[in-house]
Amino acid sequence: MTYQCDEKKAGDVEFRCYFQLAIMVIGGKWKPKVLFHLGQNGAVRFGALRRAVFGISEKMLIQSLKELEKDGLVHRKVYRQVPPKVEYSLTDVGESFVPVLNAMYDWGRSYASYLIASQQSGCGFEAGKALQNLDELVKVAENSVA
């Protein structure tokens, strides 16, 4: 694998490296989070997804879903009813990315362990591994929430 990869093309998409192609499709501030939530739950309504992805605006959710649908990772199903209902779900291509998302989640746990271990010397820690009582260690006391 060379550094400055040659220009490549698949479909209408031009890229230099398969890694860059992946980043182009699922990178950015919101798309990874949207995909992650869709990966955790089957079909989800727009409103439920809006509430699930912490901090996202309507406009960015819509934009992210449009791009993911266009790129073939997300399926949009309209129910012609009252009130209006639209469900989003992952396609096979989208599902194939879920292991990567889960790997990132697992790495996040191991990184949280690393942060805690760095704060307390003598705390048994191995890179890539999560502490056993991690969920307890990261808990924030109720009254200290900003």
Place this chain on the structure above:
Amino acid sequence: MTYQCDEKKAGDVEFRCYFQLAIMVIGGKWKPKVLFHLGQNGAVRFGALRRAVFGISEKMLIQSLKELEKDGLVHRKVYRQVPPKVEYSLTDVGESFVPVLNAMYDWGRSYASYLIASQQSGCGFEAGKALQNLDELVKVAENSVA
């Protein structure tokens, strides 16, 4: 796993979900690419890294490396010589992210296969798998490079 995760804290870092923590540390336009290149090659000089990460400016490379060093994923070694030489390499924590980067690279290959298969019906394709002659199919003819 709930949608709107409770606030968590590890070290000085506050987050709601381990996935979000991962995104905070290795997300953004350049850090994934910098990490990916460091993962492919051992210790790399600043200048070599600059040339390897296609399109990055000096300022953004420096900023990305500073953040990655601060977060414990990258190690910086200064050689006091002429001309000046600094080498960057992954720490154990950084190395632990390499499997995720490689998974993204592999997914990129399968996505490129999907794009090609979508363009040509009847082309055998399975989500998550790369076509066997992918590298040939994505090649761009010399004279068609923009």
Place this chain on the structure above:
DNA sequence: TATGGTACTTACTAAAAGGTATGTATTGCG
């Protein structure tokens, strides 16, 4: 002392991404 190469720092500008507010379309109920 001047020099050159590398790896930065800093200030300012430009571009990209994201957010807010207002408005629209749709369906079926009362």
Place this chain on the structure above:
DNA sequence: CGCAATACATACCTTTTAGTAAGTACCATA
């Protein structure tokens, strides 16, 4: 027909990120 709820579209503004250019520090050599 009017209404309500949901899921958007659109325009404009704000924030964030990134890029460019000029400058600096360091070391050892000539």
